[in-house]
Amino acid sequence: MRSLFNLVLFLALLCLTGCSDEQKSAPDGVVSLSPALTELICHLGQEDRLIARSTACDCPESVKKLPVAGNFAEPELERILAMKPALVVSNEFVNPKDADALRQAGIAVELHPCDDFDDYREWVALMGKLLDCPREAESELKRTAERIAGFEVELKSSEKKPLRALYVIWDSPLLTAGADSLPDAVGHLAGLDNIVKTEKGYPSISLEFVLKEDPDVIVWFAHGKDWKSNPSWSGIRSIREGHVLIPRDDSALLRPGPRIFDGIRDLKSDLETMFADKESYGAAQP
Amino acid sequence: MKTARIILIYLAAALAAAACGVLFGAARIPLSEFIQDGALNPIVELRIVRTAAAAVVGASLAVSGLIFQAVLRNSLAEPYLLGVSGGAGLGAAGAILLGFSAWGFMSVPLFALLGAVTANLLVLAAVRRRTAEELLLGGVMIGTLASSLLMVLITFSHSRDMAGVVWWMLGSVQNVDPARQLAPAAVLLCAATVFLLFRAGDVDLLTFGPEYAWNHGVNAPLMTVVLLALASLLAAVTVSMAGIIGFCGLVVPHIVRRLHGGSHRKILIPAALAGAVFLMLADILGRVVSPVRELPVGMVTAAVGCPVFLWLLNRSRAGS
Numbered sequence: 001m002r003s004l005f006n007l008v009l010f011l012a013l014l015c016l017t018g019c020s021d022e023q024k025s026a027p028d029g030v031v032s033l034s035p036a037l038t039e040l041i042c043h044l045g046q047e048d049r050l051i052a053r054s055t056a057c058d059c060p061e062s063v064k065k066l067p068v069a070g071n072f073a074e075p076e077l078e079r080i081l082a083m084k085p086a087l088v089v090s091n092e093f094v095n096p097k098d099a100d101a102l103r104q105a106g107i108a109v110e111l112h113p114c115d116d117f118d119d120y121r122e123w124v125a126l127m128g129k130l131l132d133c134p135r136e137a138e139s140e141l142k143r144t145a146e147r148i149a150g151f152e153v154e155l156k157s158s159e160k161k162p163l164r165a166l167y168v169i170w171d172s173p174l175l176t177a178g179a180d181s182l183p184d185a186v187g188h189l190a191g192l193d194n195i196v197k198t199e200k201g202y203p204s205i206s207l208e209f210v211l212k213e214d215p216d217v218i219v220w221f222a223h224g225k226d227w228k229s230n231p232s233w234s235g236i237r238s239i240r241e242g243h244v245l246i247p248r249d250d251s252a253l254l255r256p257g258p259r260i261f262d263g264i265r266d267l268k269s270d271l272e273t274m275f276a277d278k279e280s281y282g283a284a285q286p
Numbered sequence: 287m288k289t290a291r292i293i294l295i296y297l298a299a300a301l302a303a304a305a306c307g308v309l310f311g312a313a314r315i316p317l318s319e320f321i322q323d324g325a326l327n328p329i330v331e332l333r334i335v336r337t338a339a340a341a342v343v344g345a346s347l348a349v350s351g352l353i354f355q356a357v358l359r360n361s362l363a364e365p366y367l368l369g370v371s372g373g374a375g376l377g378a379a380g381a382i383l384l385g386f387s388a389w390g391f392m393s394v395p396l397f398a399l400l401g402a403v404t405a406n407l408l409v410l411a412a413v414r415r416r417t418a419e420e421l422l423l424g425g426v427m428i429g430t431l432a433s434s435l436l437m438v439l440i441t442f443s444h445s446r447d448m449a450g451v452v453w454w455m456l457g458s459v460q461n462v463d464p465a466r467q468l469a470p471a472a473v474l475l476c477a478a479t480v481f482l483l484f485r486a487g488d489v490d491l492l493t494f495g496p497e498y499a500w501n502h503g504v505n506a507p508l509m510t511v512v513l514l515a516l517a518s519l520l521a522a523v524t525v526s527m528a529g530i531i532g533f534c535g536l537v538v539p540h541i542v543r544r545l546h547g548g549s550h551r552k553i554l555i556p557a558a559l560a561g562a563v564f565l566m567l568a569d570i571l572g573r574v575v576s577p578v579r580e581l582p583v584g585m586v587t588a589a590v591g592c593p594v595f596l597w598l599l600n601r602s603r604a605g606s
Binding site: 170172173174175196198199202203204205206207208209211212224225226229230231232235236 | 311312313328329331332333335385387390391392394449450453454456458460461462463464465573577578579580
């Protein structure tokens with residue numbers, strides 16, 4: 001009887017110790033100020049740990065119920081301090097003074113770039129540690145590697161020439177995605193070849209350069225903007241031929257989050273439909 | 287030098303600058319490829335429109351600046367003085383940030399024009415005694431108010447929209463609609479130039495002060511308002527078309543006045559042509575120096591115009 005009591009006591013203590021350890025390593029109160037990170041946290045099955053989001057965090061639908069703690073990478077300090085979160089995550093654009101203020105209040109703050117696939121993988125590994133969900137993180141890392149490898153294999157096996165593409169982020173002035181940007185990487189996996197090779201980031205480029213490079217397709221991320229009423233665009237061949245592709249969900253392609261591979265698949269599928277009768281783009285990829 | 291000869295020299299310079307504007311750019315196009323399959327090469331077509339836009343914007347800003355400096359008798363006066371830039375910036379930012387830009391290409395220019403004209407009318411309505419000093423102060427106040435409202439809009443905007451506003455403010459002649467923007471602006475410029483040629487004598491008299499002009503038979507208060515409203519309208523139309531392009535309206539009239547004297551009948555057309563040349567060359571420089579990214583024309587006008595003006599200033603002082 002006594003040994004049974006000791007066993008129960010031991011198990012209870014073990015359980016309590018385990019819980020307190022988990023409490024320490026896996027904070028319940030998490031504020032995310034980046035939509036990609038919000039999606040990642042939910043994808044790793046840790047949505048219940050989120051207590052607030054940024055105004056830009058809109059996916060999955062359920063996070064819209066959470067209170068807002070600022071704009072994208074712009075924390076509202078008073079609100080966050082009142083919420084007493086254990087952890088605030090965002091990309092590196094957060095004002096360092098705001099981050100210091102949060103840290104001084106005893107809140108853990110993780111700010112890292114979140115711009116490309118490498119950043120995404122690093123965030124997945126970090127979230128696995130921070131939120132104490134290493135298995136889910138490992139599984140996501142594996143899925144990421146498999147999906148990227150799958151797209152690479154499709155690219156290598158395709159005999160078609162990649163389409164030359166222009167990514168329009170804003171139409172007037174013309175802001176585009178440069179050589180090392182996320183749309184560039186996403187487009188590459190979808191079988192596109194960015195016409196902007198010498199400029200990095202999101203440069204403003206000249207229309208004359210676009211006319212000279214003569215892209216086969218324009219991927220239109222300028223949500224809500226209209227290229228048809230702008231006469232300056234009418235000289236571009238891809239506009240005249242109607243080869244302007246508006247992604248089904250541009251947030252899936254512009255956020256390095258868990259939906260990005262579905263976004264690439266959709267983009268690829270839409271391109272295949274658009275160029276079904278052309279030889280320049282594979283109609284049926286494996 | 288006779289006025290006709292001066293005008294001919296400026297006209298030749300303008301035609302040369304226009305030819306360069308069509309010949310040079312980000313892409314190298316041989317003359318044989320200007321016509322392709324019986325149609326104008328789209329790149330050449332783009333260059334023609336933007337060169338014409340640079341000419342009209344530059345000429346309008348120079349004429350506007352010339353009138354402002356003469357009527358306000360202030361060498362620092364420039365076309366955006368009576369709240370035009372602040373109002374246009376607020377109008378354009380409002381269109382971009384509140385989502386009106388989705389209505390079509392012309393929505394941002396129209397909102398910018400509306401903002402500029404509204405700000406200008408507010409200055410004229412708010413200032414009871416329309417003396418040069420009070421109009422200047424009124425312009426500064428309305429401009430500051432518009433800027434602070436613009437900051438409020440930017441504070442609540444998303445980063446992508448904000449980038450659009452910033453780029454619009456840097457000024458560019460790349461996206462100009464020839465039919466809906468360039469043609470009306472050119473008509474306004476021609477009409478304003480003809481009117482000012484007829485009233486050049488009044489402008490000359492106003493440069494000596496409103497009392498002097500009144501004593502010589504000019505209805506100075508009325509003429510001051512008419513001239514400033516016309517100059518502001520020219521600036522408002524250009525800003526709605528090409529964003530805020532500084533320096534051209536400030537420096538070009540100064541340079542022309544220093545070279546050819548203060549008679550407005552004599553210097554009006556040279557100033558317009560000099561403004562056109564200045565902005566066409568600045569535009570060419572912006573697209574040749576950095577072919578992919580293209581330098582904003584407003585940045586080029588300041589970077590090039592400032593040292594040229596200082597050199598002219600020192601040269602004329604040394605000469606005197």
